[in-house]
Amino acid sequence: MAPGAVTADGAVAFPGSVREALDAMAARPDATLVAGGTEVMALVNSGVLYPAGLIAIDRIDELRGVWFTDQEAVLGAATTCSDLMHNDVRGVLPALAQAARSVGAPGLRSRATLGGNLLSGKRSGGATAPTPGRDLLTVLMALNAVAVCCSPEGWRQVQVAELYARDGGVDLRPGELLTALRVPVSGGPQGFMKVGTRGGASRPLVTFALAADLTNRSVTCSIGGFSPAAVRVDHAGQWLAEHVDWNDGSIPDPQTYPRFAKLIAEGLMVPGSAGAAGWTTAAVPEEYRQHAAEICARRALVRALPPAGWLEQVAEYQKRAEFVRNRALVERAERGLPPQPPVPGVPQPRTAEPGTPPTAGTSAASVSKIPKMPSRPKPGARP
Numbered sequence: 467m468a469p470g471a472v473t474a475d476g477a478v479a480f481p482g483s484v485r486e487a488l489d490a491m492a493a494r495p496d497a498t499l500v501a502g503g504t505e506v507m508a509l510v511n512s513g514v515l516y517p518a519g520l521i522a523i524d525r526i527d528e529l530r531g532v533w534f535t536d537q538e539a540v541l542g543a544a545t546t547c548s549d550l551m552h553n554d555v556r557g558v559l560p561a562l563a564q565a566a567r568s569v570g571a572p573g574l575r576s577r578a579t580l581g582g583n584l585l586s587g588k589r590s591g592g593a594t595a596p597t598p599g600r601d602l603l604t605v606l607m608a609l610n611a612v613a614v615c616c617s618p619e620g621w622r623q624v625q626v627a628e629l630y631a632r633d634g635g636v637d638l639r640p641g642e643l644l645t646a647l648r649v650p651v652s653g654g655p656q657g658f659m660k661v662g663t664r665g666g667a668s669r670p671l672v673t674f675a676l677a678a679d680l681t682n683r684s685v686t687c688s689i690g691g692f693s694p695a696a697v698r699v700d701h702a703g704q705w706l707a708e709h710v711d712w713n714d715g716s717i718p719d720p721q722t723y724p725r726f727a728k729l730i731a732e733g734l735m736v737p738g739s740a741g742a743a744g745w746t747t748a749a750v751p752e753e754y755r756q757h758a759a760e761i762c763a764r765r766a767l768v769r770a771l772p773p774a775g776w777l778e779q780v781a782e783y784q785k786r787a788e789f790v791r792n793r794a795l796v797e798r799a800e801r802g803l804p805p806q807p808p809v810p811g812v813p814q815p816r817t818a819e820p821g822t823p824p825t826a827g828t829s830a831a832s833v834s835k836i837p838k839m840p841s842r843p844k845p846g847a848r849p
Contacts, residue, residue: 477494477497477518477519477520478519478520478521478522479494479497479519479520479521479522480522480525481521481522481523481525481526482525482526483526483528484526484528484529484616484643484645484808486526487521487523487526487643488616488617488618488641488643490521491521491641491643492618492641494518494519494521495640495641496518496519497517497518497519497520497521498515498517498518498519498520498521499520499521499523499643500520500521500522500523500524501522501523501524501543501544501579501581501582502524502546502577502578502579502582503524503577504570504574504577504578504582505582505586506520506582523544523643524544524579526544527803528542528645528807528808529542529543529544529545529581529645529646529808530542530544530545530546530549531545531549531803531807532545532549532550532552532554532555533806533807534554534558534651534790534791534794536791537650537651538648538649538650538651539555539558539559539648539649539651540646540647540648540649540807540808540809541580541646541647541648541649542580542645542646542807542808543579543580543581543643543644543645543646543647543808544579544580544581545579545580546575546576546577546578546579546580547566547567547569547570547574547575547576547578547579547580547583547602548566548572548575548576550562550563550566550580550602551563551566551567551575554790554793554794557786557790558651558786558790559605559609559649559651559656560655560656560657561605561608561609561656561657561658561675561676561677561770562602562605562606562609562649562656562658564605564657564658565601565602565604565605565658565660565673565675566601566602568601568658568660568662568670569583569601569602580602580647581644583600583601583602583603584600584602584603584606584613584626584629584644585629585636585638585644586600600670600690600695600696601660601670601673601690603626603690603695603696604658604673604674604675604688604689604690604696605656605658605675605688606626606647606649607626607627607675607688607696607697607698608656608675608676608677608686608687608688608698609649609650609656609675609677609686610625610649610650610686611625611626611647611648611649611650612624612625612626612647612648612649613625613626613628613629613644613646613647614644614645614646614647614648614808614809614810615638615639615642615643615644615645616642616643616645616808617639617641617642617643618641620810621809621810622639622642623648623809623810626647627695627696627697627698629644630694630695632694633694634693634694634695635694645808645809646807646808646809648809652677652678652679652680652681652682653680654677654678654679654680655677655678655770655771656675656676656677656678656770657675657676657765657766657767657768657769657770657771658673658674658675658676658766658769659673659674659761659762659763659765659766659769660672660673660674660762661673661758661761661762670690670691671691671750671755671758672689672690672691672692672755672758672759672762673689673690673691673696673762674687674688674689674690674730674759674762674763674766675687675688675689675766676703676763676766676767676770677770678710678770678771680712683707683710683712684703684704684707685703685704685706685707685710686698686700686703687699687700687702687703687706687730687763689730689759689762689763691755691758691759692755692759699730699733701729701733702726702729702730702733702763705726705729706722706726706767709722709726710771716773717771717773720773723764723767723768724764726763726764726767727760727761727763727764727767728760730759730760730763731756731757731759731760731763732756
């Protein structure tokens with residue numbers, strides 16, 4: 467199918483709000499959602515995908531941006547990877563910023579979205595799809611992120627891992643739209659590492675993420691590339707937590723790093739089918755992937771918990787997070803950004819029509835938001 471003739475006349479919808487997007491999805495259940503288009507349009511232009519229609523959601527301001535509260539960060543589903551690399555995000559969620567930086571080239575990151583990265587690839591029960599990336603999924607699982615979905619029936623919030631079926635396919639309900647990810651902010655150190663199909667930004671073969679929680683004195687880890695979707699490796703996190711001196715903020719024994727890496731690599735089973743990156747990983751030898759997992763685990767641990775002085779780094783993260791909230795609160799008022807993230811909570815004052823989903827909101831007393839990338843002009847709009 468030639469570019470520019472991918473759909474029938476009038477089969478492309480450009481909703482301006484979550485409510486309009488749900489209406490468009492209900493009117494055209496066979497249409498394909500598209501945000502950045504880095505996955506969908508590549509398949510369309512190559513003749514792999516012939517959509518009956520397209521619903522473009524990248525111009526919905528409710529879905530774009532990052533909101534900070536005292537306890538969590540709310541990431542809009544249409545937020546680009548470039549936005550996730552913003553200094554404010556990097557100061558609070560460093561592993562997520564590191565993962566976003568590993569997604570493709572700069573031009574691709576300016577279009578690729580968080581929701582598109584998570585929902586790319588096959589659907590539950592469907593055929594194997596070509597090479598979904600899902601680089602960000604590994605980090606969000608380690609951070610205990612919660613996915614927020616909206617449908618005409620209302621809101622649904624689930625752990626991000628529950629968005630996927632056992633075969634790795636996306637398991638959203640009919641007519642359901644992923645609006646945001648809620649990520650708890652513990653202020654602890656984090657690390658992310660990736661081995662791809664080539665040097666630099668590329669499709670992932672192995673991804674590994676680690677996050678430490680200072681309050682609970684715990685460590686959570688997740689890895690991608692050894693199952694249809696990323697998985698948590700809690701046994702390794704529990705072992706590591708017992709070998710951290712939480713009082714002085716250091717790992718006393720230098721041998722903890724290689725032992726932790728070995729624990730990750732030896733505790734994994736490589737299935738005969740494709741891994742998280744689709745069919746591209748099926749031919750990768752088991753020994754290579756296990757070795758790559760060992761290297762990723764060791765380097766991510768060094769990045770997150772260096773041998774000494776990491777508590778001072780955590781204090782800097784916390785100071786930076788407080789500065790982020792105060793500065794972004796002013797920017798929100800100056801730039802006229804959406805005051806509330808697309809998650810359920812206190813509704814905005816408006817008169818709702820019967821049968822419509824609740825308005826997005828938040829119960830936090832104060833919410834701040836970083837600047838988002840400017841939207842493209844709508845068709846026919848004058849500059």
